[in-house]
Amino acid sequence: MRKTTLVTILFCLSLFGRDFRSFEKEVLSSALELKIEALRQEMESIKTKLPLYDKPIELELFASEYKERTYEAGGSVGIKIPILLNEKELRAIATARHKRGRLLVRYAKAKFLKQLELLYTDYVYTAKKEKIAMQNVALAQKLLHLVQQRYKARATTKKDLLRSQAVVLEAKKEVLQVRRDRKRARMALQSFAQKEIDCTPKFLYDTFDEKKSIGTLPFRILELVIKEAIYRKRNVSKKLCRIDFVLEYEKEPDQDIYRAGVTIPFVNTKMVQQQKRLAIMQERALKLKLSKNRYKLAMQLDTLKQNAKLLQSEIEGSRALLSQEREALRLIVRSYELQAATITELLQARQSLLKAQHALLQSQYELQKRIIQIRFIQGEYDD
Numbered sequence: 001m002r003k004t005t006l007v008t009i010l011f012c013l014s015l016f017g018r019d020f021r022s023f024e025k026e027v028l029s030s031a032l033e034l035k036i037e038a039l040r041q042e043m044e045s046i047k048t049k050l051p052l053y054d055k056p057i058e059l060e061l062f063a064s065e066y067k068e069r070t071y072e073a074g075g076s077v078g079i080k081i082p083i084l085l086n087e088k089e090l091r092a093i094a095t096a097r098h099k100r101g102r103l104l105v106r107y108a109k110a111k112f113l114k115q116l117e118l119l120y121t122d123y124v125y126t127a128k129k130e131k132i133a134m135q136n137v138a139l140a141q142k143l144l145h146l147v148q149q150r151y152k153a154r155a156t157t158k159k160d161l162l163r164s165q166a167v168v169l170e171a172k173k174e175v176l177q178v179r180r181d182r183k184r185a186r187m188a189l190q191s192f193a194q195k196e197i198d199c200t201p202k203f204l205y206d207t208f209d210e211k212k213s214i215g216t217l218p219f220r221i222l223e224l225v226i227k228e229a230i231y232r233k234r235n236v237s238k239k240l241c242r243i244d245f246v247l248e249y250e251k252e253p254d255q256d257i258y259r260a261g262v263t264i265p266f267v268n269t270k271m272v273q274q275q276k277r278l279a280i281m282q283e284r285a286l287k288l289k290l291s292k293n294r295y296k297l298a299m300q301l302d303t304l305k306q307n308a309k310l311l312q313s314e315i316e317g318s319r320a321l322l323s324q325e326r327e328a329l330r331l332i333v334r335s336y337e338l339q340a341a342t343i344t345e346l347l348q349a350r351q352s353l354l355k356a357q358h359a360l361l362q363s364q365y366e367l368q369k370r371i372i373q374i375r376f377i378q379g380e381y382d383d
């Protein structure tokens with residue numbers, strides 16, 4: 001009895017932690033996953049800009065001595081100058097890629113917050129299950145005490161006493177099982193957050209915005225991908241991508257030789273046409289994907305809202321049922337004390353109360369997960 005009381009006190013003390021939002025803020029500020037994503041997008045942006053700086057000057061110097069004791073010295077300078085129109089398209093691609101990278105970082109943050117809240121919800125669910133299990137132990141011990149009093153008064157059988165004792169042992173076993181689940185949920189949350197959790201286990205949301213539609217961030221990202229595809233289509237359609245200017249000088253014993261030339265690379269016209277055709281098809285596929293994603297998310301959001309409303313109704317009904325089961329148990333206990341009820345009725349009333357508690361908690365848990373998914377689709381985590 002003392003051990004159970006001590007465990008209950010320690011559990012209650014553990015509930016007095018800080019608010020989840022403070023924990024969430026600290027996790028975001030130190031999230032390695034988000035820092036890695038920001039660096040990755042910055043590197044991708046730099047890679048996209050590199051062709052803009054592809055203007056190297058190549059310098060070649062040489063000297064030779066022949067058997068006739070004649071000498072030859074010289075050099076060449078090659079200056080690679082991209083065509084201005086090509087550079088314009090490359091710059092547009094780089095700008096679109098940079099904007100998309102910034103949006104991708106924000107979207108990674110939104111997905112991170114969604115997963116963090118889902119894992120926290122799992123943790124809260126197991127913590128509340130443990131609380132119910134501990135209350136069940138206290139109730140089972142109370143019922144055992146009633147049976148023991150009747151047994152001492154020779155008003156019940158040894159069989160009833162053993163049944164009551166078995167109920168207490170079963171309830172304690174349930175506490176250990178739920179406690180293991182809570183520890184696993186806690187470790188999963190801390191592993192993801194890379195931070196010790198010290199928040200009061202409390203569900204985050206009671207309701208959701210029924211009128212708000214889908215968020216725009218994933219579509220803005222895809223629209224920038226389409227814009228990049230358009231710029232690339234324009235770029236590959238150019239038959240002439242660059243011109244090389246070459247200057248050379250040779251020094252011989254009897255004369256100086258100067259050379260100047262222009263190198264224009266030959267491009268296969270059919271290859272350019274196929275590249276353009278491929279770019280057009282890629283652009284079309286991306287636009288179709290954008291339309292498909294809009295419809296898919298709209299339908300998913302509508303389904304989630306309907307499920308959430310049903311769960312809210314279930315919660316109201318479960319609360320009413322739980323209140324009735326508590327009252328029924330109170331009356332059965334009173335009847336048992338007056339020897340007007342049997343041990344079977346007493347244990348059945350306890351089991352019905354336990355079932356009602358778990359039904360309410362399960363509905364609350366499912367509602368939390370639906371609301372988090374709704375908020376994610378609505379763009380609540382996009383800022």
